[in-house]
Amino acid sequence: MPNLSPDRWNEISPLLDKALSLREDQQEDWLRSLSSSQPELAAILEIILQDHRAIIREGFLEFSPSPADNSGFLKGQSVGPYTLLFPIGEGGMGRVWLAERSDGRFERRVAIKFLQFSVATRAGAERFKREGRILGSLAHPHIAELLDAGVLPDGQPYMVLEYIEGNPIDQFCDSRALDVNARIGLFLEVLGALAHAHAGLIVHRDIKPSNVLVSKDGQVKLLDFGIAKLLPQGEQSPNASLPTVEGGAALTPQFAAPEQVTGGAITTGTDVYAAGVLLYLLLTGQHPAGTALRSPAELFKAIVELDPERPSNSIPTDVLTAAAEKRATTPDRLRRQLRGDVDTIALKSLKKLPGERYGSATAFAEDLHRYLNRQPISARPDTLGYRTVKFVSRNRIAVTLTAFAILAVTGGLIGTLIQGRTARRERDAAIRERDRANRIAEFMTGIFKVSDPNETAGQSVTAREVLDKAANDINSNLTSDPQARVQLLDVMGRAYLNLGLFSRAESLFQQGIRASESSGRGQSRVTLSMTHDLGWAVLQQGRIAEAEGIERKLVDTQSRVLGPEDGDTLATMEELAFTLCDEGEGACAEGIELTRKVLDQQKRTVGPDAKYTLVTMNDLAIMLANDHRLDEALELQQDSVNRHLRVFGPANIGTVNAMLNLGEFQRDAGDEDDAAKTFRNLLGIEGRFFGPDQLETAVTKYDLASVLLRKGQRSDAISLLRQSVEHGLAPRILQGLPKDPLFAALHNDPRFAALVGTAHQRFRLQPSPNKN
Amino acid sequence: MAGASACLTNQLNYETLSPPVRSDMDNRIDPTLASLIIAADGGDRPAAAALFAALYSELHKLAKRELARQGIPVSLSATTLLHQAYLDVAGREGPSFPDRARFMGYAARVMRSLIIDHVRNRYAQKRGGGFEITSFPTDELQMSGELPELEHLSAALDELSVVDPPLAEIVDLKFFCGFSFAEIGAMKAVSERTVQRQWEKARIFLYRNIRTEMEE
Numbered sequence: 001m002p003n004l005s006p007d008r009w010n011e012i013s014p015l016l017d018k019a020l021s022l023r024e025d026q027q028e029d030w031l032r033s034l035s036s037s038q039p040e041l042a043a044i045l046e047i048i049l050q051d052h053r054a055i056i057r058e059g060f061l062e063f064s065p066s067p068a069d070n071s072g073f074l075k076g077q078s079v080g081p082y083t084l085l086f087p088i089g090e091g092g093m094g095r096v097w098l099a100e101r102s103d104g105r106f107e108r109r110v111a112i113k114f115l116q117f118s119v120a121t122r123a124g125a126e127r128f129k130r131e132g133r134i135l136g137s138l139a140h141p142h143i144a145e146l147l148d149a150g151v152l153p154d155g156q157p158y159m160v161l162e163y164i165e166g167n168p169i170d171q172f173c174d175s176r177a178l179d180v181n182a183r184i185g186l187f188l189e190v191l192g193a194l195a196h197a198h199a200g201l202i203v204h205r206d207i208k209p210s211n212v213l214v215s216k217d218g219q220v221k222l223l224d225f226g227i228a229k230l231l232p233q234g235e236q237s238p239n240a241s242l243p244t245v246e247g248g249a250a251l252t253p254q255f256a257a258p259e260q261v262t263g264g265a266i267t268t269g270t271d272v273y274a275a276g277v278l279l280y281l282l283l284t285g286q287h288p289a290g291t292a293l294r295s296p297a298e299l300f301k302a303i304v305e306l307d308p309e310r311p312s313n314s315i316p317t318d319v320l321t322a323a324a325e326k327r328a329t330t331p332d333r334l335r336r337q338l339r340g341d342v343d344t345i346a347l348k349s350l351k352k353l354p355g356e357r358y359g360s361a362t363a364f365a366e367d368l369h370r371y372l373n374r375q376p377i378s379a380r381p382d383t384l385g386y387r388t389v390k391f392v393s394r395n396r397i398a399v400t401l402t403a404f405a406i407l408a409v410t411g412g413l414i415g416t417l418i419q420g421r422t423a424r425r426e427r428d429a430a431i432r433e434r435d436r437a438n439r440i441a442e443f444m445t446g447i448f449k450v451s452d453p454n455e456t457a458g459q460s461v462t463a464r465e466v467l468d469k470a471a472n473d474i475n476s477n478l479t480s481d482p483q484a485r486v487q488l489l490d491v492m493g494r495a496y497l498n499l500g501l502f503s504r505a506e507s508l509f510q511q512g513i514r515a516s517e518s519s520g521r522g523q524s525r526v527t528l529s530m531t532h533d534l535g536w537a538v539l540q541q542g543r544i545a546e547a548e549g550i551e552r553k554l555v556d557t558q559s560r561v562l563g564p565e566d567g568d569t570l571a572t573m574e575e576l577a578f579t580l581c582d583e584g585e586g587a588c589a590e591g592i593e594l595t596r597k598v599l600d601q602q603k604r605t606v607g608p609d610a611k612y613t614l615v616t617m618n619d620l621a622i623m624l625a626n627d628h629r630l631d632e633a634l635e636l637q638q639d640s641v642n643r644h645l646r647v648f649g650p651a652n653i654g655t656v657n658a659m660l661n662l663g664e665f666q667r668d669a670g671d672e673d674d675a676a677k678t679f680r681n682l683l684g685i686e687g688r689f690f691g692p693d694q695l696e697t698a699v700t701k702y703d704l705a706s707v708l709l710r711k712g713q714r715s716d717a718i719s720l721l722r723q724s725v726e727h728g729l730a731p732r733i734l735q736g737l738p739k740d741p742l743f744a745a746l747h748n749d750p751r752f753a754a755l756v757g758t759a760h761q762r763f764r765l766q767p768s769p770n771k772n
Numbered sequence: 773m774a775g776a777s778a779c780l781t782n783q784l785n786y787e788t789l790s791p792p793v794r795s796d797m798d799n800r801i802d803p804t805l806a807s808l809i810i811a812a813d814g815g816d817r818p819a820a821a822a823l824f825a826a827l828y829s830e831l832h833k834l835a836k837r838e839l840a841r842q843g844i845p846v847s848l849s850a851t852t853l854l855h856q857a858y859l860d861v862a863g864r865e866g867p868s869f870p871d872r873a874r875f876m877g878y879a880a881r882v883m884r885s886l887i888i889d890h891v892r893n894r895y896a897q898k899r900g901g902g903f904e905i906t907s908f909p910t911d912e913l914q915m916s917g918e919l920p921e922l923e924h925l926s927a928a929l930d931e932l933s934v935v936d937p938p939l940a941e942i943v944d945l946k947f948f949c950g951f952s953f954a955e956i957g958a959m960k961a962v963s964e965r966t967v968q969r970q971w972e973k974a975r976i977f978l979y980r981n982i983r984t985e986m987e988e
Contacts, residue, residue: 048980
């Protein structure tokens with residue numbers, strides 16, 4: 001066949017596009033149909049497609065002669081006891097050669113990977129060899145064995161690896177049209193390998209399809225375990241897909257976890273995330289960040305900020321049929337298979353915060369096993385907004401310590417980092433911010449590592465110990481960065497508030513406010529919000545007049561600095577209203593008027609159904625009830641419940657609390673039948689959406705018990721009260737139980753005495769939060 | 773150990789390279805690279821030649837500077853060099869400088885030339901150094917950076933850049949400069965899959981043309 005002339009090329013170019021988009025077996029059919037209409041072109045294309053197979057076989061132009069990519073190795077060259085045979089691939093971190101033992105002692109062929117960096121010093125070479133030996137100790141059927149690691153005399157580091165003949169896992173699955181369950185089965189082998197490595201505290205750091213091969217007999221093999229760590233800083237991935245400008249460093253972020261993008265701490269959770277991306281890809285063919293992204297900045301932003309689409313909803317309609325076909329199913333059935341548990345499991349592994357992901361590869365695998373065995377999974381979908389609702393009703397707040405406050409701090413700063421990429425000055429500021437966010441995150445993750453979130457029973461104790469340690473540490477740490485220190489004091493103060501440790505909270509807020517004022521930031525939003533929380537902490541310790549003073553002054557400052565209609569100003573006004581009500585009935589009238597003003601303002605600015613408007617409505621109703629204006633309270637509360645149900649539905653903590661308050665008002669107004677009905681409704685909702693240990697469930701049972709007692713149903717009341725005491729009732733309510741007038745009728749009942757004993761035991765396990 | 777010394781001699785010795793075209797703009801007021809790129813985009817051949825020379829000298833200078841700064845004879849990847857060059861030039865010429873993609877298109881072509889010169893240089897050294905150059909295998913094209921192959925390739929690429937310029941540019945970016953499909957896709961604002969298909973087409977063209985030429 002002659003040279004390809006320009007005319008000829010123009011003729012065949014579009015046909016070639018078509019041919020190259022087909023699989024090999026499809027190409028034959030296509031050529032046959034082409035040869036009936038254009039026999040001459042079909043003949044040329046046949047030759048060209050043969051050429052193409054030869055090109056792939058020979059690896060024509062596969063190896064760039066560009067300097068610095070180790071092109072210097074030659075066939076027959078010795079590396080340690082091995083002789084190089086021929087190059088077999090090029091990975092993100094260097095070139096790979098097939099090799100065999102020079103002395104012929106073993107038949108076995110190996111792969112030698114030359115890493116793309118130079119080890120300049122003897123110490124560096126020793127470190128590399130030592131790390132290599134650690135990685136070499138990872139023996140697992142699904143991990144490619146690392147046989148040796150060394151450094152050539154010129155500083156070129158290399159690794160000798162088990163040679164695996166196989167395909168990347170995504171290609172393997174597609175080429176065999178594996179269905180969803182078979183894909184999950186293969187993926188479970190990946191998790192098994194990860195769990196094994198994590199047990200030895202080795203993190204992979206670079207999980208992606210090209211590092212997860214499946215051999216012809218269907219065995220999964222993970223490559224390059226921990227190698228990313230061996231690379232010097234800034235050279236994590238020289239074969240960069242998306243180079244970033246800063247510092248000339250390159251990063252391939254398609255499989256990077258948020259903490260890798262923002263420079264946070266790399267843990268086993270990082271691998272859980274990357275494995276989640278891999279699972280997502282295997283199941284949907286899509287990347288969790290979506291396909292529409294072009295620039296690195298957009299991808300970074302998506303990784304750090306955007307919640308991924310549910311897998312079941314992620315496949316664009318134009319490729320859905322093809323995707324389903326590759327998974328041996330129909331589009332509808334594929335979507336149905338992914339919807340629900342698979343969605344939930346995948347999204348849990350892709351949480352932005354490492355602490356919210358599966359705690360381990362094993363936990364991840366267990367949930368997938370449960371899914372395959374049609375058992376209920378442990379991960380919960382994100383439909384309930386309850387964890388983000390900050391406060392609802394002040395007389396029963398006992399929110400346990402969570403990491404959300406920390407997220408609020410670091411999340412905001414990361415946002416700043418991304419926005420500030422362009423101008424140099426902004427970038428410098430952003431780097432400072434990132435450093436601060438990192439330092440805060442590091443500090444916080446450091447101290448929270450001790451507390452195991454799965455251990456609900458001991459949680460507040462652990463969290464308290466942890467906080468105490470942190471509060472001591474903060475005086476010695478972070479002294480060089482006053483702003484970071486202030487933010488931390490704020491976060492930790494709020495954590496103490498949530499635990500009910502008010503005098504400690506007060507002391508941290510005081511420190512924070514003083515530090516802010518001395519750096520001239522006394523009127524910053526964070527300082528003002530700390531002052532707000534300080535007022536609350538003071539009030540909780542019974543120093544009502546002092547709290548009133550703080551709050552009145554703060555309302556003035558906020559009105560001036562933020563404006564009288566700012567949400568923060570209104571929140572303080574509401575706080576002040578409560579404080580006034582605590583002072584006595586005369587003052588409560590002023591408080592009620594103040595709250596009505598806030599409510600009117602909110603109805604105008606954020607709307608009558610907005611979350612904060614409804615919270616204010618709740619508060620106003622509580623104040624009216626405290627002021628013995630129960631009819632007004634009931635009317636308002638019924639309105640609030642209706643709005644909650646309409647806006648948020650029943651599975652919402654705001655709705656639940658509104659109903660709880662309504663039931664209590666009904667009880668206090670003497671409408672026992674209405675109250676019982678409200679509480680029973682509520683128990684139905686809680687049974688569906690909450691666990692039995694949820695505080696709200698326990699309180700509802702407590703309240704229903706009090707109503708049933710009034711209706712003379714003593715045994716039912718005691719049985720409910722026992723459930724409540726044994727499951728989840730807050731220490732503060734447990735503590736008050738023996739003297740609670742609601743249960744005065746039971747005070748001589750031996751069953752009640754037994755209950756108080758149980759409460760006392762539980763109470764001892766969770767020491768009084770009020771005794772600092 | 774033979775392997776180690778081979779490795780070292782294969783490092784690109786930028787010191788020994790000199791621009792093929794003596795820039796006649798030395799010591800004069802340089803037209804900016806930006807204006808040259810715009811003129812070359814418009815089909816101005818002398819401007820394209822001047823741009824080539826200017827970029828060659830730019831990359832050469834930069835490579836020398838980087839190597840001097842790092843102090844040890846480390847190798848410097850083509851990709852890094854090009855990124856750095858873009859940052860330097862764009863920083864110097866200001867915000868109106870053409871975007872990275874257009875710059876890389878021209879610079880990659882220059883890089884090809886720089887690399888072939890380097891291999892030519894090394895080839896000369898090797899011949900004197902007792903290395904045996906195996907004859908070019910006609911039944912199996914092995915492109916491992918050896919000179920005869922590269923010269924054939926370069927000639928075939930010149931043909932391709934007449935017939936289908938975008939394909940030739942992809943070969944320069946991928947083969948000579950070491951950019952990945954994803955990077956090239958981002959540069960050209962097309963999908964990775966499209967780049968890959970274009971790359972396959974380019975390989976087919978080059979393979980066939982080199983083959984025919986060898987048979988003649």
